[in-house]
Amino acid sequence: MPSETTPPEADEPLFLAIGGMSCANCARGIEKALARLDGIRLARVYLAEESAEIVFDRAKIGPEAIARQIAALGYEARPIGGQAEEDTGLAAVLFTAILALPVAGLAMLGADTWPNRMTQMILSGLILATTGRRFFAGAVRSLAARFANMDVLVALGVGASWSYSALVMIAPSLGHGGMIHFETAAVLVLFILFGKMLETRARHRAADSLRSLTRLQQLPARRLPAAGGPEEAVAVEALRPGDRLRVLPGERFAADGEVVRGETAADESLLTGEAMPVAKAPGAAVISGSVSLTGEVEVRVTRSGGDSTLQTLIRAMRRAQADKPQIQRFADRASDVFVPVVAGLAALTLGGWLLAGAGWHAALMHAVTVLVVACPCALGLATPTAVVVASGLALHRGLLVKKPSALEALAGIRFILFDKTGTLTVGEPVVAWAADPQGRPLCEELPALLGLAAGSLHPLARGVARWAADQGVAAAAPRSVEERKGFGLAGRSADGADWLLGSENLLTERKIAVPTLPPAFAERALTPVLAARNGQVVAVFGLTDAPRPGAAAVVAALRERGIEPVMVSGDRAAVARAVAAAVGIAEVRAGLRPEEKWQVVREYRERGPVCFVGDGINDAPALSAASVGIAIGAGADAAREATDLVLPGHSLDLLPFAVDLARATLARIRQNLFWAVVYNALALPLATGFLIPWLGPRAALTPELAGLLMAFSSVSVVTNSLLLRRRFAGDGGAREGGP
Numbered sequence: 063m064p065s066e067t068t069p070p071e072a073d074e075p076l077f078l079a080i081g082g083m084s085c086a087n088c089a090r091g092i093e094k095a096l097a098r099l100d101g102i103r104l105a106r107v108y109l110a111e112e113s114a115e116i117v118f119d120r121a122k123i124g125p126e127a128i129a130r131q132i133a134a135l136g137y138e139a140r141p142i143g144g145q146a147e148e149d150t151g152l153a154a155v156l157f158t159a160i161l162a163l164p165v166a167g168l169a170m171l172g173a174d175t176w177p178n179r180m181t182q183m184i185l186s187g188l189i190l191a192t193t194g195r196r197f198f199a200g201a202v203r204s205l206a207a208r209f210a211n212m213d214v215l216v217a218l219g220v221g222a223s224w225s226y227s228a229l230v231m232i233a234p235s236l237g238h239g240g241m242i243h244f245e246t247a248a249v250l251v252l253f254i255l256f257g258k259m260l261e262t263r264a265r266h267r268a269a270d271s272l273r274s275l276t277r278l279q280q281l282p283a284r285r286l287p288a289a290g291g292p293e294e295a296v297a298v299e300a301l302r303p304g305d306r307l308r309v310l311p312g313e314r315f316a317a318d319g320e321v322v323r324g325e326t327a328a329d330e331s332l333l334t335g336e337a338m339p340v341a342k343a344p345g346a347a348v349i350s351g352s353v354s355l356t357g358e359v360e361v362r363v364t365r366s367g368g369d370s371t372l373q374t375l376i377r378a379m380r381r382a383q384a385d386k387p388q389i390q391r392f393a394d395r396a397s398d399v400f401v402p403v404v405a406g407l408a409a410l411t412l413g414g415w416l417l418a419g420a421g422w423h424a425a426l427m428h429a430v431t432v433l434v435v436a437c438p439c440a441l442g443l444a445t446p447t448a449v450v451v452a453s454g455l456a457l458h459r460g461l462l463v464k465k466p467s468a469l470e471a472l473a474g475i476r477f478i479l480f481d482k483t484g485t486l487t488v489g490e491p492v493v494a495w496a497a498d499p500q501g502r503p504l505c506e507e508l509p510a511l512l513g514l515a516a517g518s519l520h521p522l523a524r525g526v527a528r529w530a531a532d533q534g535v536a537a538a539a540p541r542s543v544e545e546r547k548g549f550g551l552a553g554r555s556a557d558g559a560d561w562l563l564g565s566e567n568l569l570t571e572r573k574i575a576v577p578t579l580p581p582a583f584a585e586r587a588l589t590p591v592l593a594a595r596n597g598q599v600v601a602v603f604g605l606t607d608a609p610r611p612g613a614a615a616v617v618a619a620l621r622e623r624g625i626e627p628v629m630v631s632g633d634r635a636a637v638a639r640a641v642a643a644a645v646g647i648a649e650v651r652a653g654l655r656p657e658e659k660w661q662v663v664r665e666y667r668e669r670g671p672v673c674f675v676g677d678g679i680n681d682a683p684a685l686s687a688a689s690v691g692i693a694i695g696a697g698a699d700a701a702r703e704a705t706d707l708v709l710p711g712h713s714l715d716l717l718p719f720a721v722d723l724a725r726a727t728l729a730r731i732r733q734n735l736f737w738a739v740v741y742n743a744l745a746l747p748l749a750t751g752f753l754i755p756w757l758g759p760r761a762a763l764t765p766e767l768a769g770l771l772m773a774f775s776s777v778s779v780v781t782n783s784l785l786l787r788r789r790f791a792g793d794g795g796a797r798e799g800g801p
Contacts, residue, residue, distance in 0.1 A: 081138035091209035136203035169245035182244040210401035219433035257773015283316035324359035435768035444734035447783035468706030472724035476670030482631035491525035495604030509538035587640035
């Protein structure tokens with residue numbers, strides 16, 4: 063109800079549950095109607111989850127006006143998690159069956175008497191006035207909103223059948239021997255409601271993963287008042303950064319935060335795919351939606367609302383339904399004209415049979431069959447249901463699909479380009495050599511170096527910072543620090559000295575002479591990091607980063623799938639080649655700056671679709687340029703924003719699964735679209751009855767059979783998408799891309 067809609071914070075989208083949608087054209091119609099309102103910036107309607115995301119200008123329109131507009135279209139708008147006002151599932155089917163089955167029995171087995179006919183008329187009329195009314199109301203409202211959905215076809219078919227029969231009751235001479243078809247209208251409504259019930263339940267199963275995430279955000283949180291006093295139960299939406307929460311064993315963390323008191327172990331498997339509990343002590347970060355297992359803790363909220371991890375996952379999965387692969391776009395164009403074309407075909411069928419001398423009875427039945435057998439729903443559901451199921455499967459394994467259109471690209475990639483540090487390697491470089499240019503131990507330089515490196519996100523700088531801290535020195539806070547992407551750090555210490563810490567390229571850019579590296583660097587494939595003070599090199603570090611466990615097996619698995627792995631790195635050629643040899647990669651591009659990685663991606667794209675896998679801010683341009691960008695680990699936010707898929711954990715093991723899932727999903731989408739097109743291509747001509755002159759009456763469909771076929775065509779598409787779950791029920795997934 064409009065009054066129940068909670069206004070979102072500024073710049074936050076409004077999410078509503080939408081009830082009453084019957085097909086994909088309903089979702090598209092709501093989007094178009096909302097887009098015409100002044101103040102609506104963006105409107106997305108997700109059929110599989112039956113929800114909507116609306117971004118709007120609060121100065122021009124409010125949530126209540128948006129909900130009223132949706133209600134005026136004939137749909138129910140309510141807050142996410144609210145209860146539907148009416149049940150149009152099993153109860154509606156049972157009620158319709160109680161009335162429709164006697165009508166069918168009287169029509170087929172009863173004597174053709176006036177009381178019999180009147181009973182059929184009354185019972186079928188009750189069906190149209192109750193459970194069948196939704197089709198007529200939906201048709202009127204959709205046409206008033208200037209779009210046509212499935213309700214229009216059903217209302218035309220059912221209404222024509224019942225109205226013709228009622229007219230024959232009044233004037234029997236108008237009909238073909240006085241024949242009536244009240245049972246056609248009654249059974250059509252029954253079959254269509256039954257099919258829609260199955261379709262809705264299948265869609266809900268397809269969206270189970272998203273619904274399970276949505277339910278997590280509806281639990282109240284135990285907030286501790288700042289001034290002391292008893293705790294209070296508040297909605298998750300009311301939490302703000304700085305709030306303190308008490309979380310008991312077995313309860314979920316309501317927001318992202320930091321433990322300030324107590325210890326526990328957290329189950330983060332639903333959000334990260336990691337099965338082992340993660341220890342949490344004061345200072346540890348906790349993720350919204352994860353479960354505190356063992357102890358009571360007090361948590362300070364750091365991120366809430368739309369910025370929290372749980373909300374980000376929910377938002378990404380919802381938007382996944384609106385992101386369409388190229389293969390679905392022709393179906394959208396077809397859906398836009400489908401209903402008018404079918405209505406026109408029904409009119410032609412009616413006129414054609416009348417011109418052929420068949421009479422009103424036969425002509426009308428063929429026209430009704432055309433209206434009822436047509437199914438735009440299968441076309442509209444072909445992609446969203448497969449995408450929702452695939453996204454749920456991926457999330458269950460710990461893979462977040464942000465852009466399902468990337469699944470189509472991932473299914474056909476020829477090259478996969480890996481960043482080295484933090485992707486193919488563990489990402490925690492260890493200092494194996496530290497000395498001044500003359501080989502003497504470092505001492506007085508360490509406080510300034512530690513202060514310079516401590517705030518960096520780059521793994522090499524953090525490796526230097528860890529080593530310096532292990533030497534027992536205290537960091538000297540710098541006056542300023544600037545991170546030079548792909549080069550290193552530049553800063554000024556408290557005593558006014560200018561410091562550089564980074565690669566040889568950083569020193570060369572500043573025209574500082576680079577000393578000759580000791581032989582150990584080449585022998586042990588160490589990565590050099592140089593420090594300069596006021597233009598003079600004062601420290602040389604050599605770091606080593608071990609290959610990530612399982613990386614070699616992942617590379618081999620990808621090659622088996624016909625994908626050629628390539629390493630791109632900003633490190634020295636000798637270091638890059640050593641890591642590449644350890645993991646089984648033959649092609650290596652080393653010594654690259656971030657903009658040069660982007661150029662390499664563009665170069666490979668000329669040879670075929672490319673996937674780039676990286677974890678840091680330096681990888682963002684390459685991730686954006688690739689056909690598919692995958693960020694792994696706890697990579698920088700800029701890298702994640704540029705990606706299509708995210709691996710929250712630190713393992714590459716999911717990459718072969720991601721490729722298999724992409725290929726299987728694309729195969730399901732193609733099967734769904736093929737079935738939807740073939741079904742309509744075969745059913746519509748049969749419904750017109752054009753084969754009757756050659757093959758006889760058995761070559762045509764009856765309206766009742768047409769209604770059943772229409773209902774099950776949508777169910778078959780959703781069921782085919784659900785079969786993806788069975789396909790990936792085991793641990794390893796599937797290899798081939800076929801069904």
